[in-house]
Amino acid sequence: MEPIVYRGMTRAELDSAYDNQRHVPEVAEWIAEYGRRSAAARARLKTVGPLAYGPGARQAVDLYLPARLPAPVHVFLHGGAWRALSREEAAWHAEGVVAQGSVFAAVGFDLATEVRLSEMVRQARQAVAWLYRNVAAHGGDPERITIGGHSSGAHMAAMVARDDWQEAAGLPRNLLKGAYLLSGLYDLEPVRLSYRNALLRLTEAEAAALSPILGRPSCPVVVGVAERETPEFRRQCFALAAEWGARFVFDAAGRHHYDVALDMGDPATVAGAALARVLAAA
Numbered sequence: 001m002e003p004i005v006y007r008g009m010t011r012a013e014l015d016s017a018y019d020n021q022r023h024v025p026e027v028a029e030w031i032a033e034y035g036r037r038s039a040a041a042r043a044r045l046k047t048v049g050p051l052a053y054g055p056g057a058r059q060a061v062d063l064y065l066p067a068r069l070p071a072p073v074h075v076f077l078h079g080g081a082w083r084a085l086s087r088e089e090a091a092w093h094a095e096g097v098v099a100q101g102s103v104f105a106a107v108g109f110d111l112a113t114e115v116r117l118s119e120m121v122r123q124a125r126q127a128v129a130w131l132y133r134n135v136a137a138h139g140g141d142p143e144r145i146t147i148g149g150h151s152s153g154a155h156m157a158a159m160v161a162r163d164d165w166q167e168a169a170g171l172p173r174n175l176l177k178g179a180y181l182l183s184g185l186y187d188l189e190p191v192r193l194s195y196r197n198a199l200l201r202l203t204e205a206e207a208a209a210l211s212p213i214l215g216r217p218s219c220p221v222v223v224g225v226a227e228r229e230t231p232e233f234r235r236q237c238f239a240l241a242a243e244w245g246a247r248f249v250f251d252a253a254g255r256h257h258y259d260v261a262l263d264m265g266d267p268a269t270v271a272g273a274a275l276a277r278v279l280a281a282a
Helices: 011-019 027-044 095-099 116-139 151-162 202-210 231-243 259-263 270-281
Strands: 004-006 044-050 060-064 073-075 103-107 140-150 176-182 223-227 248-252
Touching: 004 011, 011 231, 027 095, 027 259, 044 116, 060 095, 060 116, 073 116, 073 151, 073 270, 095 103, 095 116, 095 270, 103 116, 116 140, 116 151, 116 202, 140 151, 140 270, 176 270, 223 231, 223 259, 223 270, 248 270, 259 270
Parallel strands: 073 103, 073 140, 140 176, 176 223, 223 248
Antiparallel strands: 044 060, 060 103
């Protein structure tokens, strides 16, 4: 009989609970759709970038600008299980954000295939700090910055939204006016115990330090999840919402981990309407 490793699950059951692709076999089609929509957004919108915030090739930001400036800035951190995708493939909902009058800032960062997760989080925070100090030169309002992310990007956005790093970086603790967290993981202990740790190589101490749920938020948060996520993804999202006192929580009916992301730019959907709430509050 296999041993229990976490919340009544064996290792095989835990692996399945944290493997989105196993539950959405057509995942490649959805990822390709992200790329198609992002390419269309880059072709149609006024874009500035890449703007380097660090020395690495991935450490850059692309800005998508609304017609009227200065404007609030919505920072987006892409998903990809911490190991895939890029800022170029993260613009699929830029048009929806720009249409609501905000600058869309797609952030790139090194991946876990190259660096440790703590370095990825450091880069995401560095990018937001850079934007706070430099985005005004491109029409963004540094006093009206929000952040969002999907999947592993939601984990990283939550780490940026924590209140325990801004002072050391010489930044105001309230530099973020809101956070939008969709289908993320916020307690990394079960991640450490699953197959995902072959890539992340987290120690117990690192998993705790990089778990947003063990910190406090610096801004109001909106937390969302799809109805067809695995039970563990759903549990983690609702647990963070409760622990952080989320301003708004939504459950996207009929959606799974990949198609829910495409709703973010459409205010007619529950996920898009929730993002509109965050943008309007900036």
